[in-house]
Amino acid sequence: MSRSPPQRKAQRQRTILEAAIRAFSRQGYHGCTVAQVAREAGMADGTLYLYFQGKEDLLISAFRFVLEGLLERLDRATEQEADPIARLRLLVKLHLGMMEADRDLASFLQFQLRQPDEAIRHAIAEPLTGYARRIEAILDQGKAVGTIRPDISTRVMRRVIFGAVDETVSAWLLHPESGTLSTRAGPLLEVLLRGVTRPGPVPAP
Amino acid sequence: MSRSPPQRKAQRQRTILEAAIRAFSRQGYHGCTVAQVAREAGMADGTLYLYFQGKEDLLISAFRFVLEGLLERLDRATEQEADPIARLRLLVKLHLGMMEADRDLASFLQFQLRQPDEAIRHAIAEPLTGYARRIEAILDQGKAVGTIRPDISTRVMRRVIFGAVDETVSAWLLHPESGTLSTRAGPLLEVLLRGVTRPGPVPAP
Amino acid sequence: MSRSPPQRKAQRQRTILEAAIRAFSRQGYHGCTVAQVAREAGMADGTLYLYFQGKEDLLISAFRFVLEGLLERLDRATEQEADPIARLRLLVKLHLGMMEADRDLASFLQFQLRQPDEAIRHAIAEPLTGYARRIEAILDQGKAVGTIRPDISTRVMRRVIFGAVDETVSAWLLHPESGTLSTRAGPLLEVLLRGVTRPGPVPAP
Amino acid sequence: MSRSPPQRKAQRQRTILEAAIRAFSRQGYHGCTVAQVAREAGMADGTLYLYFQGKEDLLISAFRFVLEGLLERLDRATEQEADPIARLRLLVKLHLGMMEADRDLASFLQFQLRQPDEAIRHAIAEPLTGYARRIEAILDQGKAVGTIRPDISTRVMRRVIFGAVDETVSAWLLHPESGTLSTRAGPLLEVLLRGVTRPGPVPAP
DNA sequence: TATGAATGAGTGTTCATTCAT
DNA sequence: AATGAATGAACACTCATTCAT
Numbered sequence: 001m002s003r004s005p006p007q008r009k010a011q012r013q014r015t016i017l018e019a020a021i022r023a024f025s026r027q028g029y030h031g032c033t034v035a036q037v038a039r040e041a042g043m044a045d046g047t048l049y050l051y052f053q054g055k056e057d058l059l060i061s062a063f064r065f066v067l068e069g070l071l072e073r074l075d076r077a078t079e080q081e082a083d084p085i086a087r088l089r090l091l092v093k094l095h096l097g098m099m100e101a102d103r104d105l106a107s108f109l110q111f112q113l114r115q116p117d118e119a120i121r122h123a124i125a126e127p128l129t130g131y132a133r134r135i136e137a138i139l140d141q142g143k144a145v146g147t148i149r150p151d152i153s154t155r156v157m158r159r160v161i162f163g164a165v166d167e168t169v170s171a172w173l174l175h176p177e178s179g180t181l182s183t184r185a186g187p188l189l190e191v192l193l194r195g196v197t198r199p200g201p202v203p204a205p
Numbered sequence: 206m207s208r209s210p211p212q213r214k215a216q217r218q219r220t221i222l223e224a225a226i227r228a229f230s231r232q233g234y235h236g237c238t239v240a241q242v243a244r245e246a247g248m249a250d251g252t253l254y255l256y257f258q259g260k261e262d263l264l265i266s267a268f269r270f271v272l273e274g275l276l277e278r279l280d281r282a283t284e285q286e287a288d289p290i291a292r293l294r295l296l297v298k299l300h301l302g303m304m305e306a307d308r309d310l311a312s313f314l315q316f317q318l319r320q321p322d323e324a325i326r327h328a329i330a331e332p333l334t335g336y337a338r339r340i341e342a343i344l345d346q347g348k349a350v351g352t353i354r355p356d357i358s359t360r361v362m363r364r365v366i367f368g369a370v371d372e373t374v375s376a377w378l379l380h381p382e383s384g385t386l387s388t389r390a391g392p393l394l395e396v397l398l399r400g401v402t403r404p405g406p407v408p409a410p
Numbered sequence: 411m412s413r414s415p416p417q418r419k420a421q422r423q424r425t426i427l428e429a430a431i432r433a434f435s436r437q438g439y440h441g442c443t444v445a446q447v448a449r450e451a452g453m454a455d456g457t458l459y460l461y462f463q464g465k466e467d468l469l470i471s472a473f474r475f476v477l478e479g480l481l482e483r484l485d486r487a488t489e490q491e492a493d494p495i496a497r498l499r500l501l502v503k504l505h506l507g508m509m510e511a512d513r514d515l516a517s518f519l520q521f522q523l524r525q526p527d528e529a530i531r532h533a534i535a536e537p538l539t540g541y542a543r544r545i546e547a548i549l550d551q552g553k554a555v556g557t558i559r560p561d562i563s564t565r566v567m568r569r570v571i572f573g574a575v576d577e578t579v580s581a582w583l584l585h586p587e588s589g590t591l592s593t594r595a596g597p598l599l600e601v602l603l604r605g606v607t608r609p610g611p612v613p614a615p
Numbered sequence: 616m617s618r619s620p621p622q623r624k625a626q627r628q629r630t631i632l633e634a635a636i637r638a639f640s641r642q643g644y645h646g647c648t649v650a651q652v653a654r655e656a657g658m659a660d661g662t663l664y665l666y667f668q669g670k671e672d673l674l675i676s677a678f679r680f681v682l683e684g685l686l687e688r689l690d691r692a693t694e695q696e697a698d699p700i701a702r703l704r705l706l707v708k709l710h711l712g713m714m715e716a717d718r719d720l721a722s723f724l725q726f727q728l729r730q731p732d733e734a735i736r737h738a739i740a741e742p743l744t745g746y747a748r749r750i751e752a753i754l755d756q757g758k759a760v761g762t763i764r765p766d767i768s769t770r771v772m773r774r775v776i777f778g779a780v781d782e783t784v785s786a787w788l789l790h791p792e793s794g795t796l797s798t799r800a801g802p803l804l805e806v807l808l809r810g811v812t813r814p815g816p817v818p819a820p
Numbered sequence: 821t822a823t824g825a826a827t828g829a830g831t832g833t834t835c836a837t838t839c840a841t
Numbered sequence: 842a843a844t845g846a847a848t849g850a851a852c853a854c855t856c857a858t859t860c861a862t
Contacts, residue, residue, distance in 0.1 A: 159369065160396045661849065
């Protein structure tokens with residue numbers, strides 16, 4: 001039974017985006033031709049242009065598709081958990097788990113996301129901000145209940161968390177032989193939560 | 206008085222690399238033509254090829270040039286300091302300070318470094334590893350003297366530190382209006398050293 | 411009440427041709443897509459191909475349609491008039507009047523007719539020749555009754571007349587602000603009939 | 616002996632323009648690829664772009680090149696002649712002679728000049744106006760000395776002359792078998808000067 | 821009969837690289 | 842050593858045409 005037209009169009013777009021993610025992650029946005037994406041999607045070159053404005057639109061749409069998918073899954077998974085620390089644990093574990101489950105997607109996100117092109121950066125700013133807000137909401141909640149330290153700006157902590165997770169994924173992609181990704185969640189969280197120093201009086205700056 | 210030939214050649218290469226860094230940081234590696242780099246360096250297109258193999262060699266050489274310069278300055282500045290925690294503080298402050306002092310260089314490093322091209326990644330792996338080793342050396346030293354916690358793998362902690370610093374610089378580049386970079390060193394280090402949680406018994410996972 | 415099939419088909423073709431004339435006149439044959447013609451005609455792209463072989467056939471058919479319509483109307487209007495000079499006056503006035511009445515059509519004829527493509531030229535040669543024959547018939551008739559000078563080849567005179575009218579229409583299309591087209595018929599005819607020189611002995615060549 | 620750089624550049628541009636005129640005249644602007652023009656000029660595709668902005672600039676530049684060349688030669692030839700009628704004769708004869716001498720150039724002018732594209736039309740308007748001004752100057756001069764009739768607007772007469780010459784050239788290009796072009800100047804001028812009617816009282820409209 | 825999604829050949833243009841001067 | 846004119850391979854994108862529905 002064939003789907004109704006709008007569903008068919010959405011399905012087609014999804015097929016193309018998934019092909020684009022695979023192609024871009026393997027060869028990079030600039031190292032990849034539109035023809036290769038089309039071939040990966042099993043279509044003719046021209047067909048892509050029925051669904052996307054051009055190559056750049058393909059990249060931007062792929063980012064939004066991926067990021068929004070991640071956010072949605074994170075939200076669904078963390079909404080049950082009330083405790084901020086537990087939510088943070090969940091978020092990091094899920095993030096690492098999803099990256100490990102789809103290596104193409106992870107590679108796409110880690111290595112294609114930092115495009116120097118202003119237009120691209122602007123277009124993906126919103127979903128990225130969405131991710132940052134999730135972390136900050138957890139931290140603020142933790143401050144409210146007293147489990148997150150109040151003396152540090154939420155934004156600074158968010159950057160540490162985001163940067164640490166990001167770097168962990170990148171390192172795993174570059175050296176996959178060094179082990180699984182999801183098992184790194186534990187130690188990573190331990191450092192994020194308690195710092196690198198042995199408990200005791202902090203040395204003065 | 207003209208310099209001796211080898212010095213003259215090195216000087217010329219340096220001029221070209223600095224031009225390349227400016228050009229790449231502004232327009233991105235792929236958004237930039239060799240002709241633009243040549244113009245920025247005040248030479249003819251063909252001249253670049255007397256000093257570098259091609260565009261890619263230019264990028265790789267620029268990375269090495271920048272990274273080795275950074276490492277050298279970090280080494281010179283931290284060699285005096287014996288205490289691991291103090292050295293870590295110094296390293297982070299210096300890193301942020303150098304990025305703030307040369308925005309083109311910072312932009313170049315943050316946004317051009319993650320190239321999906323395998324050849325490029327391979328070529329810059331060595332100096333990047335050098336940076337990682339500096340951090341790990343400090344951490345190991347700290348473990349030895351007992352100020353760094355021994356229960357977490359050095360590599361995991363290094364990734365957290367590197368990722369956090371990296372993300373902090375990126376955020377500053379994307380939102381320069383939000384303040385100076387070097388003043389962020391204090392809170393950032395505080396989080397890295399002590400974690401995001403309020404001191405007390407850690408909640409069980 | 412629906413028409414009989416052949417009439418319906420002819421009606422449909424006419425709709426398409428009129429749409430093509432509008433579209434081609436506005437954007438030019440090469441600046442216009444088949445999709446635009448279809449949209450102008452209120453049909454799907456593919457439908458055009460049920461009535462015409464392709465884009466070129468559309469152009470050629472449009473030319474024949476327009477030229478044959480013009481000829482028919484000219485014939486109907488001039489058949490009553492017996493005097494050659496009067497018929498020539500009528501023909502020029504009608505031509506200008508028809509162009510003025512349908513600017514799209516005029517634009518189409520003036521700017522699309524001279525196609526460098528050999529196949530197109532060949533295909534529209536016949537109706538164009540028909541127009542030339544009308545003028546020549548009038549001139550020959552004038553020669554017969556003695557009002558047109560016999561010392562000049564009919565073909566040369568026909569070219570002067572055709573060229574002058576053609577240029578007048580073109581100039582009006584390019585500079586519509588300079589006035590109405592039909593009022594130019596009088597002076598134009600005066601020049602064609604009596605020349606640009608003040609009456610008197612012609613200067614020797 | 617090699618020429619100095621500016622001469623070399625101008626020479627190169629000229630080579631390209633002459634190749635473009637040949638290619639466009641044979642296949643039409645739209646039926647011709649940039650690669651074909653390059654091949655005709657004996658260069659690589661990319662070389663054209665060192666001298667012209669693109670295909671459209673090539674067309675516009677070719678028009679200006681041709682028209683300015685024609686005007687210059689017309690001016691040089693007619694400047695000696697003082698009598699307006701004689702100058703008009705000269706102008707028409709020269710025009711036909713130049714067209715006959717270079718069939719590619721004639722074909723290019725007659726069939727490519729009427730481009731529906733607004734930008735192209737605008738760009739070639741100026742040299743075309745120059746040609747019109749030459750004719751009008753002669754006519755006004757004739758009115759002043761009394762050999763051109765004063766009762767008809769100069770502009771109307773100019774259009775008749777221009778249109779008649781234009782149509783004569785076009786007809787010769789389309790039917791080259793019907794004879795030489797320059798011998799048509801005499802009868803053509805006779806009609807333009809004295810009209811198509813046998814001398815005598817003009818029939819009332 | 822009518823549709824419009826899909827096709828894929830075709831083209832203007834860019835740009836890294838070379839090499840004669 | 843330095844130049845910069847010349848090259849030509851490569852690529853994003855268009856659009857006339859087809860055909861399954």
